[in-house]
Amino acid sequence: MSLVSIRDVRKSYGAQEVLKGVSLDTGRGDVVAIIGRSGSGKSTLLRCINGLETYQSGSITVDGMAVGDGKTDLRTLRRHVGMVFQQFNLFPHLTAGENIMLAPTVVVKEQKGEARAVAESLLEKVGLAGKFDAYPSQLSGGQQQRVAIARALAMRPTVLLCDEITSALDPELVNEVLKVVERLASEGMTLILVTHEMRFARDVGTKLVFMHQGRVHEEGPPKALFGQPATPELAQFIGVQP
Amino acid sequence: MIQHLNFGDLLPYWDVFARGLLFTIVLTLTSTVAGLTLGTAGAWARTFGPRWAGALTRAYVEIIRNTPFIVQLFFIFFGLPALGVKLSENTAAFIAMVVNLGAYSTEIIRAGIEAVPKGHLEAGASLAMSRWEIFRHIVLKPAIMNVYPALSSQIIIVMLGSAVVSQISAEDLTYAANYIQSRNFRAFEVYIVAALLYLLLAIGLRALLRGIGRAIFPKG
Numbered sequence: 130m131s132l133v134s135i136r137d138v139r140k141s142y143g144a145q146e147v148l149k150g151v152s153l154d155t156g157r158g159d160v161v162a163i164i165g166r167s168g169s170g171k172s173t174l175l176r177c178i179n180g181l182e183t184y185q186s187g188s189i190t191v192d193g194m195a196v197g198d199g200k201t202d203l204r205t206l207r208r209h210v211g212m213v214f215q216q217f218n219l220f221p222h223l224t225a226g227e228n229i230m231l232a233p234t235v236v237v238k239e240q241k242g243e244a245r246a247v248a249e250s251l252l253e254k255v256g257l258a259g260k261f262d263a264y265p266s267q268l269s270g271g272q273q274q275r276v277a278i279a280r281a282l283a284m285r286p287t288v289l290l291c292d293e294i295t296s297a298l299d300p301e302l303v304n305e306v307l308k309v310v311e312r313l314a315s316e317g318m319t320l321i322l323v324t325h326e327m328r329f330a331r332d333v334g335t336k337l338v339f340m341h342q343g344r345v346h347e348e349g350p351p352k353a354l355f356g357q358p359a360t361p362e363l364a365q366f367i368g369v370q371p
Numbered sequence: 372m373i374q375h376l377n378f379g380d381l382l383p384y385w386d387v388f389a390r391g392l393l394f395t396i397v398l399t400l401t402s403t404v405a406g407l408t409l410g411t412a413g414a415w416a417r418t419f420g421p422r423w424a425g426a427l428t429r430a431y432v433e434i435i436r437n438t439p440f441i442v443q444l445f446f447i448f449f450g451l452p453a454l455g456v457k458l459s460e461n462t463a464a465f466i467a468m469v470v471n472l473g474a475y476s477t478e479i480i481r482a483g484i485e486a487v488p489k490g491h492l493e494a495g496a497s498l499a500m501s502r503w504e505i506f507r508h509i510v511l512k513p514a515i516m517n518v519y520p521a522l523s524s525q526i527i528i529v530m531l532g533s534a535v536v537s538q539i540s541a542e543d544l545t546y547a548a549n550y551i552q553s554r555n556f557r558a559f560e561v562y563i564v565a566a567l568l569y570l571l572l573a574i575g576l577r578a579l580l581r582g583i584g585r586a587i588f589p590k591g
Contacts, residue, residue: 181493207499218494222512222589232498235508264589277494284498 132157132319133288138177138187140170147173148184149343155288155336160320162330162351165340166366171323174340175290178321179203179210192287208236211286215293217273219265225252225276226261229283237284244283251279255309271302275309282313289313291322307333327367331355339363378560384551391547392568398461398543399530399576402468406529407522409469410476411511417477418484419506428477435474441535443467448539464536464543472529479521483514516588523580527573534569544568 131154140148147170155161163171176182178189180196180203189196194206219228229248233239239247252258255275265273274294281289291310295303307326311333314320324330330337330351337351339362347354347363358364381388413432416424435443447470448463458466487510495505515522537546548565552558 179497181496203496204499204501207497210497212494212497214490214494216488216490218488218490220491220494220509220513222516224589231508232500235504236499280494280498 131155132159132192133178133321134188134190135174135178136188138174138184138189140173140177140182140184147343148177150187151340151343151345152187153338153345153348155319155321157319158317159336160314160334161322161336161338162334163321163323163338163340164325164327164330164366165346169340170343171340172292175212175292175321175323178288178290179207179212181212204236208284209287211281211284211289213274213277213281213289213291213294215296217265217270217277217297219273219276219280221265224262224264225257225268225279228265228276229280232280233283247283248279251282252276254282254312255279256305269302270298271305274298274302274306278306278309278313288319288321291320291324293323293325295324295326327355339366341366376560376563377557378564380555380557381551381560381564384547384554387547387551388544388564388568391542391544392572394461394542394546395530395533395544395572398464398468398533398536398541399526399572402465402472402533403526403529405465405469406472407476407526409473410480413473413477414480414484414514415506417481419502419510432474432477435471436478440467440471440532441538443471444535444539460536460539460541463539464533464541467536468529468533471532472525475525475529476522479518479525480514482521483516483518484510486517487513512588519584519588523577523584526580527576530572530576531569544572 133155135151135153138148138151139146151170151174153161163174165171173182177184178191178196183197188198191206191210194201194209196206220231223231226245226248229251230241230244233244233247234241249258249261252261255278257272257275257279260268260272260276265276268276295306298306303326307329310320310322314333334351337349337354338345339347339354341362347358347360354363355367358367358369413428416428444463444467447467448458448460451458491509492505495509500508533543534545536543537549540546544565548561552561
């Protein structure tokens, strides 16, 4: 059974329909890379999974919990679904360590000492041991994004959503973030990523999803799709001759 | 006619000045703490609170910001007894200051809240935080940081505006000055001293607020 199951989800902003019946299954340990042009609905779809966006029809379940049916408490859901954003969104008044400790202490009511130990080990994991007391403004974009990943991981999510997490970074900082994500993938973390990093999608992804005009236009194993796109739209998007 | 300044006539009244000064300081500090608390609650109501609380707060803010402070003060001191609420001069002065600063700081802090990037709220929500937890732990401090200079200025304005409470015989610095010059008729000297004391108070208060800002907000 799939961990994240999306069934015929439709969403519109006024008369503009941005998701026109999207279905997608993500199994435990999958690394799903969603690609597509801007405006194709990728980010909106991702944001529907943890309830940051609502949708009009269809259904989404995460680990058996229905999202957006009004019955599941969003906070319960979000304890299982982590999210990392394009703009990092670190809290500027807290240090890197405090950013990571905030939700575990406030939401989960972990003891300070315990949360601190977890935060320290997570910072080490993302290659930022020793940056516990640094404020976001003292960190580079790549470092901030790695703190943001550690912050999401501190809640021990079942699935991690990554919304174009390298798009706001200078080119030379992209790799340090991707390496962290790659390591998570190799450890078996379930990941759903919206990304423009094609090489990453091909090498790390277990499933590639190409969205086009609010629909899943093509999906399958990344290497196969990149090698032989079935549709002219995907071929054009990744720049190969069909 | 050139009058010679004579500050010597003020000396016997130094303790009156001292008491007035102390009263103004205590009144300013206590009403600042209470007023900012009220302002924070008001800003919460306008941005994160239920609709009815937002509407109520909005009415309060509009009424206070569009009427003179002295009228508010008179209303509380002379008006409320008609409703059976009888207050001492000092209590009335304190309440008027709190109500006044509360309204202005509601608007200032609300602006600070609105300047907090929406992404930070979404990050908090994604971490399973409740709306209250988001406000308390993610929004409040950056919001106040955003508007701290404006807030500091408002506090100074309220401190200087507290001179008006002498009108209901609350025994502040201006009341002391009025009292002394009515005894020794050295109005010029008395108000020079009073003005200087207010100036020093304002400079001191500004330095204090700067220090507090430095202590609670991270650098960088």
